[in-house]
Amino acid sequence: MSRKIIIDTDPGQDDAVAILLALASPELELLGLTAVAGNVPLALTAKNARIICELAGRDDVPVFAGCAAPMHRPLVTAEHVHGKTGLDGPALWEPAMPLQEAHAVDFLIDTLRREPAGSVTLCPIGPLTNLGTAFERAPDIIPRVAEIVLMGGAYFEVGNITPAAEFNIYVDPEAAEIVFKSGISITQMPLDVTHKALVTRPRLEAFAALGTRTGAFTAEMLDFFERFDIEKYGSEGGPLHDPTTIAYLLDPGLFSGRHVNVEIETGSDLTRGMTVADWWGVTSRAPNVTFIGDLDAAGFFALLTERLARLP
Numbered sequence: 369m370s371r372k373i374i375i376d377t378d379p380g381q382d383d384a385v386a387i388l389l390a391l392a393s394p395e396l397e398l399l400g401l402t403a404v405a406g407n408v409p410l411a412l413t414a415k416n417a418r419i420i421c422e423l424a425g426r427d428d429v430p431v432f433a434g435c436a437a438p439m440h441r442p443l444v445t446a447e448h449v450h451g452k453t454g455l456d457g458p459a460l461w462e463p464a465m466p467l468q469e470a471h472a473v474d475f476l477i478d479t480l481r482r483e484p485a486g487s488v489t490l491c492p493i494g495p496l497t498n499l500g501t502a503f504e505r506a507p508d509i510i511p512r513v514a515e516i517v518l519m520g521g522a523y524f525e526v527g528n529i530t531p532a533a534e535f536n537i538y539v540d541p542e543a544a545e546i547v548f549k550s551g552i553s554i555t556q557m558p559l560d561v562t563h564k565a566l567v568t569r570p571r572l573e574a575f576a577a578l579g580t581r582t583g584a585f586t587a588e589m590l591d592f593f594e595r596f597d598i599e600k601y602g603s604e605g606g607p608l609h610d611p612t613t614i615a616y617l618l619d620p621g622l623f624s625g626r627h628v629n630v631e632i633e634t635g636s637d638l639t640r641g642m643t644v645a646d647w648w649g650v651t652s653r654a655p656n657v658t659f660i661g662d663l664d665a666a667g668f669f670a671l672l673t674e675r676l677a678r679l680p
């Protein structure tokens with residue numbers, strides 16, 4: 369029996385790889401993609417999500433456009449990392465598959481009300497605006513969510529958009545606060561683990577060597593995407609953030625972490641969007657998140673490469 373998931377996303381090259389991994393994995397039933405503004409504005413994230421579905425030969429997957437800006441703040445984007453299109457690197461095209469009529473927030477609410485309680489897992493890999501808005505508008509869906517596996521935040525690794533905050537949480541800290549305080553079982557993939565999932569040259573060449581359009585497209589995307597982080601961190605490759613969430617669903621044994629309290633900074637300008645993890649249990653605040661700090665990187669890339677090989 370496959371696990372029903374919804375991926376909430378702001379593609380984004382690493383989002384694209386996460387979506388491809390999900391589409392290549394029969395253990396998962398992707399009920400839909402909900403696009404959110406983040407790496408690039410909503411019109412582009414909604415377009416890019418459809419390009420990735422068409423690349424994988426899956427124009428049957430419904431794609432919904434969601435929130436165009438954070439709940440209470442102006443949008444911050446990341447073209448400096450992802451390029452103007454959000455998917456710089458490979459040649460892109462105007463997708464033929466249509467956007468769904470419904471708003472992504474309505475799709476989230478309607479789906480969680482329709483599907484059996486506890487049967488749908490949410491995988492947000494961009495700013496949490498769509499989820500925060502859905503939970504605020506329809507609190508009855510909160511106990512119906514099976515679990516949330518998200519990419520976002522940082523603690524020991526510190527921030528990537530400010531010294532204190534990771535991009536996804538920084539963009540919409542109020543939405544993140546709603547999600548982290550929801551009481552839903554949350555597994556968090558922070559920069560602490562994603563910065564250990566580096567696309568080294570041999571790993572990128574393994575994608576290109578697949579000899580498929582998906583392999584070539586993925587290699588071209590990541591070749592562009594990694595330049596920013598290699599220059600910034602001097603690392604041997606770019607971090608493959610978002611696919612860690614899907615890989616966790618497929619093989620949780622690849623990852624390790626700790627169940628701790630994590631709260632979101634929303635008041636301070638200096639540390640806005642910081643995910644404050646009580647890793648050493650120095651407060652009486654109840655644990656609410658499984659905070660992932662490590663992974664078997666070789667196993668992660670082996671899984672990813674084997675699965676991408678299944679796509680056209």
Ligand code: RIB
Pocket residue numbers: 378380381382383406407493494495519528534535536609610
């Ligand atoms: O900070 C990394 C996160 O921000 C990833 O989800 C990436 O796609 C961007 O959205």
Ligand code: CA
Pocket residue numbers: 377378379380382383407493494610
């Ligand atoms: Ca993302």
